[in-house]
Amino acid sequence: MSEKAVDAQGICKSYKSIHGKQSIVLKNISLKIDQSEIFGLLGPNGSGKTTLISIFSTLIWPDRGSLRILGMDAKSNKETIRSQINISTGKSNFPWSLTVQENLKHYAMLYGMHGQQLAGTVDEVINAFELEEYREMKFEDLSTGLKQRLSLAKAMLNRPKLIFLDEPTAGLDPEIALKTRKLIRGIHKEQEIPVILSTHNMLEAEMLCDRLAFIRKGKIVALDTPDALKHQLKLGEKVIVHYVGKLEIKELEKLPGVLNIIASPGKVEIVVDRTNENLDSIIKKFAEVRILDIKIKEPDLEDVFIELAR
C-alpha cells in the first residue's frame, strides 16, 4: 500500500477548437492520492474535473506533466494500468441495443476475460449491483438509475485496484443517489479499492470523501479534508435568529467576531467567528426585541463551495 494511487505533477491540458482557438483547461495540477482514500475532485461545471479524471484514467493525455498511476508511469505502462483500473461515468452510455448482460459480457471480453471466469464475473456483478431482474433488458430501456448501476457494475468487472467515478450520481433522484453513494462507500470499504470521484454535489463530497481538491478554472484552489477545508476558509458558524421588534442591524455589525450579516424582515443570519466567545455580546443586542427562534448552524461544504467558486 506504499505506492500512491495517483501521483500527478504539473499536469497541464488545453484543447484546440476546429478554428484553432486554444482553451486552457488544467493549469499545473499536482496531486498525490493515497490508496486508502476516497478522494473527491470538487468544482463548478467547466472547472476541469472531467478532464482531470479522464487524464488519471489514461483516457486522454496531458499536454505537460508527469503522471504515475498505482506506482507506474502512465504512458509507458498504459495497458497494464488500464487492465488494473476502471471508470464509471455519470450519464453513462453503452451500446443501446445490448442488454445488461450482453453489455457486461462485451466489456468483460475487452478486459480479456474468457470461459468460466467471464460468465462467473458477469453473474457476480449482476448480483452485486442488484441487476438480476434487468439482466435481459436492453440498455435503451433502462431507467437513469439502472443505467448508472450498470455503469458501476461495468467498472467492477476487472476487479480494479483503482476506480474512477465521474459525477456518479448526476441526474439521479435523491433516493437512488443516496443508494449509489452507499454502494460506492461499500465498494471502497469491503474491497479496499481507492476511489477517485468528481462531483459538484457538496453533500456527496461530504458524505464520501476523505479528502477533497477544489478545482476552479483549471487550478486546485484548496486541498484538504472536508472539515479542514471549512476551517481553512474561516467560515464562521451561522447564528440564525427569528424575532419580532425593531433591531439595530448596524449595531450588530460593530460587534467583535461578526463576519457577515444577512438581514430580512423578522430574520437575521449572522456569520460569527468563534461563536462560543462572541455569542453572549450578540444575544445582548436582542434585548429590545422578542426572540422567536434561534439556531446555530455549522458551516457546510456548500458554504465552502460558494466561497471558493467566487
Added chain:
Amino acid sequence: MSWQGELNKYLAGAYKNWIISKRNVFTLFELFFWPLISLLSIGLMTTFLRLGEQMVSFLLVGAVALSVLQVAQIDVAYVLLFDMWSKSIKNTFTAPVRSYHLIFGSLIFGIVRGTVVFTILVTLCYFFFGFNFLEGGLIPVLIFLAGVFSVAAVIGITVCISILTFGQKADVAAWSLSGIIMLVSGIYYPIEVLPAPLEVIARLVPLTYFLEYYRSVFIPGQHNLAIGIILAISYLILGLVLFERSIEKARMTGMILRLSE
C-alpha cells in the same frame, strides 16, 4: 494473459457487432436488399444489352465484389461507429485494447457477413444469369475474397481514422469511400478507360489486381496478383499503424472525450 483472453479481446468487437446487427432490421437491407438490387440491375442490363459471356462475367464479378466489399468495410467501421453513435467510446478506450484488437475483431464479423452476401449473390448469378462463379475452383475464389476483405479492412480503418481525426461528421466516410473505390478500381470497366491520373490511382488500389486476377479465370488475360497482395498487406500494416497513432492523437487532442459527449 492467456491466449483465450487475448482472443476474446478480438472477439469482443465481433460479439458487439453481431448482437447489434441481429436486432437491427436494416441489417437485412445491408445483407439482402441492396446487394440483390445491385446484382439484378447489372445482370438484367447485361441481358438487355445482349452481352457475350465474357462481358457478363466481367460485370457480375464487379457487382459481387462491390457488394461484398461494402458489407465487410462497414462492419469494420462499425467497431467505432456503434460506440460513437451510442456515445460509449470512452468505455472502449479505457479498456486495455489496441487498434488491432478492434479492427480484426470487427473484420471477423465482416468476413462472416461478406461471405453470406457472396454465397447469396453467387447462387443468384448461377440461377438467373447462368454464370458459375466456382468454375475456376475454390482457390481463386478464396484468393479473390481475401483481397476484397483486406481492402474492406483498409477502408474500415480509414473511416475509423477519419472519425478520430475529424469527429462525428466524418462518419459520412463510411458510405462514400467504397464509392471512390468503385470509381477507380475497375469494378464495372477496365481501368484503361479511366483518364490517365485516375488510372495511376487505380494502379495503387489492390482491389484492381484482385479483380484482374479473378476475371482472368473467365476471360483469359494477364494479371498482377503479386502486386495486389503486396499492396494489400502494405496498406493493412500502414493502416493499423496510422490507426494506433490516430487513437493516441485523439487522446492528446481530447477528441475521444468529445466523441463521448
